[in-house]
Amino acid sequence: MGSSSGFGSGHDYSFKILIIGDSGVGKSSLLVSFISNHVDDLAPTIGVDFKIKHLTVGGKKLKLTIWDTAGQEKFRTLTSSYFRNAQGIILVYDVTQRETFTNLFEVWAKEVELYSTNQDCIKMLVANKVDKESERVVTKEEGIAFAKEYGCVFLECSAKTRENVEKCFNELAYKILEVPSLLEEGSTVVKNTILKQKQERQASAGGGCCS
């Protein structure tokens, strides 16, 4: 039981995670399922939403700042700026809707390439709604193949039954912890130093020096 939700500042690392994918694939449900252990029918996300989760992975206390985005194409002008500085990106598709899978090639992989500022950022491919096995049209093998081609971690899960939901976020966090550059970005110590520098700069900027 390493995870707990709610606010608090006692963490070693803080990471920014972004969830993307077509409308209706269950991005918000996945997040709500992870945060609060149950899923109601959710209204479509308008613009962006945001949740915090504290968890412990590999003995490290982590804080995940998770940005949930609207999937509809028109909202991309609002959501694209949220790719910046993300250490982890979760791409979600619905195994019962083929188009949500093909749009990963057509749309979402390109969005990541275009807007993600982080070379080492961990990408995770999540196949959602596996509880609807009888309606499945995208096979697990296809998911694995995509994940391999685009260098993603892959998991099949169900926000509804919570199958693999915690694993999804835990594994993503685990992978991020393995990358030194991401670790450095997420380190609280480093962040505080940067903040201090920023404040000092601001203070001195008041004296008329800025570049």
Place this chain on the structure above:
Amino acid sequence: MFSRLASDAEMEKRKADEFEPGPASPLKPVDRFGFVKQDQNNSLEAKNRPNEVEREESRIRKWRKMIGVGGSDWKHYVRRKPHVVRRRIRKGIPDCLRGLVWQLISGSRGLLLMNPGVYEQLVIYETSASELDIIRDISRTFPSHVFFQQRHGPGQRSLYNVLKAYSVYDRDVGYVQGMGFLAGLLLLYMSEEDAFWLLVALLKGAVHAPMEGLYQVGLPLVQQYLFQFEQLVKEHLPKLGQHFSEEMINPSMYASQWFITVYSYSFPFPLALRIWDVFLYEGVKIVFQVGLALLTVCQNNLLKLGFEKLIHALRNFPEEAMDPEKLLPLSFSIKVTKRLEELKQEYEKQHGTSLAQFTSSSKPLKSLQSPAKPSND
């Protein structure tokens, strides 16, 4: 451990509720607007006050006189006493007359009368590229309202029809998430066809500036509104504006849905209605005023919060801050008209002709008067 068990039991109950087929069980208590009650003691409900009913009846009498039979006296009254009308609307349109008055003040009545048969044509004979997108969101729009709860019930069907009709009527806009909340709100007060024309009146600009830019590619009008709002926060609430920039909070993180759905997405329904009364009569500036009023009321608390708690607070205002009787008078006292216009020009200068381009590519409202021609593209 015990609380965990309790929450599990609660979950089971919720699941059981979810899978109940057919219309909402009559046992579920609903509020006066038809939403299934979340908590029993809704402090914002007006019915508790004893002299409220009497006052409401006298207001309704005044309003009926002002409107006349079927709206016959309305235009005359508005021309003669615009300030009385504005004052009364700001106090809230009586709920039983809301649907009619909304149509009168939005200009949608006129559109409906000028375009007989057009709505039917759009619903029955045309096909829309957005049909699947619309269907996917239907059950996710006001799921806690009795009218929209029943799968394929009358509420869901009219919502689908209005959205589909609009997506055919303006193929540039099509269907965008958020429109469902506008249409849903309207459908609680008027027929499908009336709701459709009110949507047209709003987006094409029958009385006020057109708002279709909220839903066009690139959401140009949302971008403009967010820019204007950010500046207004800095000017009206400098301390908070400064705090927001330090914490790297920008309005797209909390206010996009205020504009995209005109507060119909996640605000208490009684407040949303009162905002809509004013919005339809006075225009979009009320959206800015309410936003600034909310921030003003909560300023002292917001100033204490860091990024995460701040963004949480901006998406979950306390109930007492959202009491229309307090929030609206404060909103009206915030003057924004002149600055909004200046900031709009500033935005257009900064962003070249982008917005003008968008608006010129879409059909002007005038073309409405000719019947919609079947388009087979």
